[in-house]
Amino acid sequence: MTTTYWFILIGFLMLARGLAATTIARLPFTSAIVYLCAGLILGPLVLGIFSFNPFAQSHLLEMLTEIAVLISLFSAGVKMPVPMTLKRWGGPIRLALVSMTLTVAMIAAFSYYVLGLPLGAGVLLGAILAPTDPVLATDVQVRHPDDRDQLRFSLTCEAGMNDGSAFPFVMLGLGLLGLHELGDSGWRWVAVDVVWATLGAVGIGLAGGALLGRIGWMLRGKDPKHEVLDDLVGLGLIGVVYGLSVFLHAYGFLAVFFAGVALRQTELVLAGAHKDRQGLLVADEPNAAPPTQSEANCAPLTVSGESLVFKEHLERLSELTLVLLLGGMLTIDAWNWRAWTTGLFLFLVARPLSVMIGLAGSNTPMRVRYITGWFGVRGIGSIYYLMYAINQGLPYVLARDLIQITIVVVMLSILVHGTSMKPLLDRFWRRGSRS
Numbered sequence: 001m002t003t004t005y006w007f008i009l010i011g012f013l014m015l016a017r018g019l020a021a022t023t024i025a026r027l028p029f030t031s032a033i034v035y036l037c038a039g040l041i042l043g044p045l046v047l048g049i050f051s052f053n054p055f056a057q058s059h060l061l062e063m064l065t066e067i068a069v070l071i072s073l074f075s076a077g078v079k080m081p082v083p084m085t086l087k088r089w090g091g092p093i094r095l096a097l098v099s100m101t102l103t104v105a106m107i108a109a110f111s112y113y114v115l116g117l118p119l120g121a122g123v124l125l126g127a128i129l130a131p132t133d134p135v136l137a138t139d140v141q142v143r144h145p146d147d148r149d150q151l152r153f154s155l156t157c158e159a160g161m162n163d164g165s166a167f168p169f170v171m172l173g174l175g176l177l178g179l180h181e182l183g184d185s186g187w188r189w190v191a192v193d194v195v196w197a198t199l200g201a202v203g204i205g206l207a208g209g210a211l212l213g214r215i216g217w218m219l220r221g222k223d224p225k226h227e228v229l230d231d232l233v234g235l236g237l238i239g240v241v242y243g244l245s246v247f248l249h250a251y252g253f254l255a256v257f258f259a260g261v262a263l264r265q266t267e268l269v270l271a272g273a274h275k276d277r278q279g280l281l282v283a284d285e286p287n288a289a290p291p292t293q294s295e296a297n298c299a300p301l302t303v304s305g306e307s308l309v310f311k312e313h314l315e316r317l318s319e320l321t322l323v324l325l326l327g328g329m330l331t332i333d334a335w336n337w338r339a340w341t342t343g344l345f346l347f348l349v350a351r352p353l354s355v356m357i358g359l360a361g362s363n364t365p366m367r368v369r370y371i372t373g374w375f376g377v378r379g380i381g382s383i384y385y386l387m388y389a390i391n392q393g394l395p396y397v398l399a400r401d402l403i404q405i406t407i408v409v410v411m412l413s414i415l416v417h418g419t420s421m422k423p424l425l426d427r428f429w430r431r432g433s434r435s
Contacts, residue, residue: 005050013038013320030418032323032379036411039327052328054383054403055390061325062387065380068318069163070256072134072380074238075311076160077209077260080153084261091364092157095372099358100162103130104169106350107342114345115338115405121398124173128386128406129346131166133379134159135319151368151428155375163381164201164254168194170385179392192249200250202258208241209262217270234311237263322380323414329407338401339408346409347416351376371428375421378413382406 017024017031024031042049054061086093104126111122132155171193175182182189216233219226241259242252352373359369386406390399 009042010321010324013324014317017316017320028419028422030414030421032319032414033418035320035323036327036414039324040330041327043328044331045327050328051331052325054329054387054407055396055399058387058390062384062391064318064322065384065387068135068315068322068380069253069384070238070242071311071314071318073160073163073253073257074234074260075315076134076156077257078264080157080160080261080264083265087363088153089157091359091362092154092161094358094362095154095158095355096161096165097358099158099354100130100165101169102354102357103346103350104166106354107346110342110345110350115342117401118177118398120173120176120178121402122173123169123176124389125342125402125405127166127169127173128382128389128402129342129378129409130169131162131378131381131385132159132375133377133381134163135315135322135380150364151371154364154368154372158372160257161254164198164251164257166381166385167197167251167253170389174389174392174394177394177398179394197250198254200248201245201252201254204245204248204250205241205255205258206262208237208244208255209259209264210266212237212259213263213266213270217267318380322383326383326407326410326414329403330411334404334407336404339405340412342405343409343412346378347374347376347413367428371424374424375417376413377417378410382410 013035017034024034041047044051104123107126107129108119108122111117111125112119115122117125134156168189171180172182172186172189174180175186175189183191212233216228219228237259238256241255245252245255352370355373355376356369359372364372383406386402389402394402
């Protein structure tokens with residue numbers, strides 16, 4: 001398909017999505033299903049108007065998915081309720097570390113004993129499929145910076161952190177396949193790929209977000225008023241933090257998420273925010289009168305809040321484009337027993353079991369644990385890790401097998417989670433309000 005046809009197709013879908021926003025919001029399934037169906041119909045399975053070879057276009061697809069995940073992680077970070085306390089963040093940290101590790105281990109064992117893949121490929125497949133997706137899971141994530149819902153917070157925070165915590169296992173899988181240096185007895189992997197890359201990313205992200213928050217607040221406090229282009233500043237923070245992290249061999253995804261968290265917390269503290277009954281920082285006094293027009297014009301705006309709408313629009317565009325391409329990747333050969341059994345094992349065994357074990361002994365209510373165990377949405381992040389591995393020199397035959405499994409699992413996740421999401425969440429929140 002030529003570039004002209006791509007412009008027409010993407011433009012038509014963007015127009016339809018924008019004009020039918022209310023109608024789509026009322027549908028009992030997510031918008032990603034609409035994009036996927038369009039891709040499947042136009043792709044090689046039905047009409048054959050276009051096809052997309054992920055192996056041949058791995059560098060392009062890695063770049064597109066990388067940008068999409070970065071924007072989504074930053075948007076998730078600036079919506080996180082702050083401050084960061086172990087009581088509130090303990091559950092998501094368990095999900096991102098304990099549950100994540102258990103999921104990788106179970107998928108690796110399933111791949112080795114059932115699918116017949118090499119151990120390194122099994123670990124790599126586990127790292128590709130274990131992290132939940134920050135792009136396609138928008139409907140179950142925090143909706144705005146003051147969102148208090150515990151379920152949405154857990155799912156959003158988990159998606160923000162486990163996109164970074166999956167990288168050590170990606171590197172381990174590549175190392176077991178001879179494509180990455182692990183060191184004698186794995187010392188280099190532990191010291192560099194686990195400890196430094198993780199802690200360094202968190203430190204870079206927190207420092208970058210806090211520094212930008214103070215600079216932006218200082219500039220806006222000047223007299224006469226100093227304008228700040230929030231969208232560009234927010235994107236600039238993503239670029240600098242991510243680039244610096246990669247340069248220093250730290251995990252950029254993790255750094256960008258925590259940069260968003262630190263940016264929002266710094267701006268709230270500088271604004272004199274107080275803690276509400278749940279211990280969360282809020283900028284406005286309870287029961288206070290709304291600001292007058294003159295007060296609103298003089299009040300300093302925040303980079304985190306003002307750039308969020310722009311980031312969400314970019315998220316929608318990336319979701320539309322990448323899910324459409326996903327439909328063009330699926331062929332008849334991909335739909336084999338390896339692919340769909342892996343999806344069933346992940347959705348029905350690995351994800352629920354790892355969540356229940358990871359949250360055992362925590363203060364997370366059981367009803368939240370159950371629904372968290374179901375909504376482990378897989379998507380754009382998995383495609384990124386797959387393309388990253390291919391570009392590290394993954395052999396063609398092994399890459400073909402992993403491509404087929406990953407594409408089918410992501411497609412099944414979009415369909416299964418996308419159709420069950422709204423009915424289950426409506427029931428969950430109705431029961432919560434009654435109790």
